[in-house]
Amino acid sequence: MGGSKAKGLLGGERISEAEHAVMEALWARAPMSAAEVGEAIGGQRDWSLATVKTLLSRLVTKGALATEADGRRFLYTPLIERADYVGGESRRLVDRLFGGRAAPLFAHLAEAEALSAQDIAEIESLLQELKQ
Amino acid sequence: MGGSKAKGLLGGERISEAEHAVMEALWARAPMSAAEVGEAIGGQRDWSLATVKTLLSRLVTKGALATEADGRRFLYTPLIERADYVGGESRRLVDRLFGGRAAPLFAHLAEAEALSAQDIAEIESLLQELKQ
DNA sequence: CTGATACGATTACGCTTGTAAACTGAACTC
DNA sequence: GAGTTCAGTTTACAAGCGTAATCGTATCAG
Structure with missing residues (x-):
């Protein structure tokens, strides 16, 4: 942790x-x-x-x-770290709009064409890390 | 579009x-x-x-x-569609906190352990679709 | 018809937010 | 050491929000 x-x-x-x-x-x-x-x-x-x-x-x-x-x-x-703030806000949004699950948010961004090729590449590599 | x-x-x-x-x-x-x-x-x-x-x-x-x-x-x-509202709010958050790019948001969610195994699987398959 | 109901519209009210001006006290200037 | 400056504190004030109660009126029951 x-x-x-x-x-x-x-x-x-x-x-x-x-x-x-x-x-x-x-x-x-x-x-x-x-x-x-x-x-x-x-x-x-x-x-x-x-x-x-x-x-x-x-x-x-x-x-x-x-x-x-x-x-x-x-x-x-x-006194508060940016990461904490950002995390809190992100979580609030995900909870409020996507039932607390991140995948639908991701799906939405994808659908809205809000993902650049670079985003996709970066996310893909993040996924690889997560899977190890 | x-x-x-x-x-x-x-x-x-x-x-x-x-x-x-x-x-x-x-x-x-x-x-x-x-x-x-x-x-x-x-x-x-x-x-x-x-x-x-x-x-x-x-x-x-x-x-x-x-x-x-x-x-x-x-x-x-x-009169407004949920997708529009959700899209707008998501965009606002991404703009405000992640410089408008989705990858950092994703990275944050990943880092915060906010992604379930199921999320990861779903996102992975979404990625596959996007890459076609 | 007349009183009870069921609705939308109007009014209320304290708290937060955005945006700032006025106040107050300490410090630097001459 | 008296006036000016500069910084934080207090006060201001309209708009938005959360949460309702009240008002006015159309309708339904009897």
Whole structure:
């Protein structure tokens, strides 16, 4: 079992979509100050720094980020791992839409032509590994 | 391209999670009256009939359901197909979390041990079809 | 006809989300 | 050391969501 631990997110707290964008920035590079996060995100979303600060605060409250004082400001670091978040969201989707089974999701993606040749190749090789 | 058409959902209207439960009931059997939908859902969620009615109304407003008068009451029928909804949600997730590519999602599910032996077998056979 | 019912429509209300401005206190500037 | 700046905190506020109760009216029972 080589899974990631440290769930964070006390009690079923969920991360919203806007908050997720902030998490992505911090998963890409951490720790960062609010201003840095703002810069990192600028371009993707057109947020004022105030908005970024609000989202950071909410994420801290939700237990998704840790703060570390650095002089007068804070540096933010994710408390939950991206893999955990991604895993949770994926599972939720699979549960909600595909009765908890991954094969139908896969079938759907295949049917929707959402799979590139490269995807297919990669998945195939993953399958080989799984079968060993 | 043999996809399903008839999107419904005027302007980026989204279907919420509670609303989705109602849609599922109607995708399973339609048309149905509000009371029937309520019964169909009872067991899954513990909603009062009033709640079901509210959700039905909102779905009609969003253009996700059509109403057909049947005497004094309405019969509701989905205007969007389940496949479209499922496809949309899947795509959103894949875009948001996996850069739009399906292989990483698959890899994640595999890594998280979220794939049963049966899943693997099914996916393998799907792959065979795709490769032809 | 008249009262009880059964429906959809309207209204409610607290919580979350997106988006931000205002406030407050510490720190740097001159 | 007084004013400006900068960072986090508090407050704001509309829209969406979950969850319903209430209202208004058409119909059914008697």
